[in-house]
Amino acid sequence: MNVSGSTASRALADDPRIGAATRLAVKAAAIEMNYVPNAAARSLRARRTRALGLLLPDLRDPVHGQVASAFEQEARAQGYGVMVVAGERDPGRERLALRIFAEHGTDGVAVVSGLLSPRELRDRVDPDRLVLVWPDHRSLPRRDGARTPGVIQTDDASGVRAAVEHLIANGCRRIAYVEGGVRASNTIRAETVASTLRAHGERFPMQTFPAPVDAWRDPGQLAARIAADLPEALVCYDDQLALGLMDALRQHGIRIPDDMQIVGFDGIPFAAIANPRLTTVAVPSAELGRAAATSLIRAIHDGALPEGVLLPVEVVVRQSTGSVAALADQP
Template structure:
């Protein structure tokens, strides 16, 4: 057997190499490597022995074709630099790994058409696709819903779209955040927006607009949910003479506070600032950031639970919105006299 399995180092060991060395067909090696019970134990042991001696590692793509599953899970998200997305994906990864899947993560330019093109391209390479904070228009989501590969929406709720979805409640905690500011005497605020294509941004702005019942007048200024975007928009925001800046997320708030310091404005003595998501840096700023604690672990767990059900063709109902809590820290204070 030793002579049969000696292969020159320059040659790549393939399934054909193993089949010839073991004296069996390629189909038999394929069945053995996929764990098929149709091969006798003695023959399976012989094939495994030869494969081990040759240091053969079967192609996951080829094995996927035999099993009807690639064991790959795709995830598309807007910004790989945002720690919030990383935490959610990491939690989904725990579930995927336990179920024998590897995750392929991709971001895109921020353009909805680019996201849709990326999604359609990935569908042929994965068993399921997760769209995290997707910006694809509903027409594109309906196109994805017609595909045979399961697609899951995370952090977006769209009525009339036949896709499983799970999201964090953005409206209620933003209303609570506005209530906190109103109690401190704030009446004129500026909302530093995220992308207009983001469902979370629309929900947060909807809550801020509703806060007029609390006596709050709000103006929105465009930004993009990044540190630099928050930094760049402060000059425009201050022209509205706000007493508080409500930021789309914590990254935006980091940039806002940095620029306010350059302007010689103290937070919160001169102006209050809030964020959303409670990324790790939010707790280590000076002052520490008042924000909303987004339940990233629960979101990741529920997302994978829904995807597992879709992969198994199980009928599920999407869970209600996951609640999120406001955490009050030192970046908000009373309106300056």
């Protein structure tokens, strides 16, 4: 069976101009000889690669792992491959990542928790094929739940507000916010803690603990400062920090929640099995990744960015903000 390249190409693409007999013969031969089309040639002609670029800070981080996992799964389901680059919270590496994507000709790019300004991003990649996932709020034009096209966000403010109000209802007065460090800051969370406390009157002083750069790996120093000050409750930048602090504060003889209540952020799986179990503002991280892939692929097909997405968050109350006695036997 000898057919020309064009006939083979059309037969494999189910072109109706090709006769059924020829089509079947070509397909059989393709399977027989283990034929795999050359993506480079196809991309060159079609001017698209069916590959997406995913830029995120760190693959080791449970939350970003979730996001990446869901993004890859959704992209794969829609026929796209995913090229992943970790930016490592370094603007230089993020620029390099965008260059890698450009050179590999990805059809679109998703940037998760990026450090580059939207201005710079839009200079380096086609803005109509770029979605921003979980950007720091200060980099966005509008605020307060406004949906910018091509931006996937979570409603952090509502979650933090609810968490703080939960602590107030628990009887806490001196509530402190623990920052995540320079490269992993989120101004909206700190601001929301402050504004919520203000809204409840001057009986609730706000305090902030700035985290040293390596607070995750070694929360000891931070815990010492907190133990010395001894606030009644801690709202932490994220769960990893909260869990690390719980462990470090235990060294100082501080019992949680009896001596101090703690709230985390993200809702990572380990928060649910920590001892005590960690109350947290749970973010739908898988949804975040899925929505990013969906939006990006739609943008590629339509040539324009779809509506922004604002995902709800949920306060999950656990032992770290409740009486241990009351909650001990609760699953």
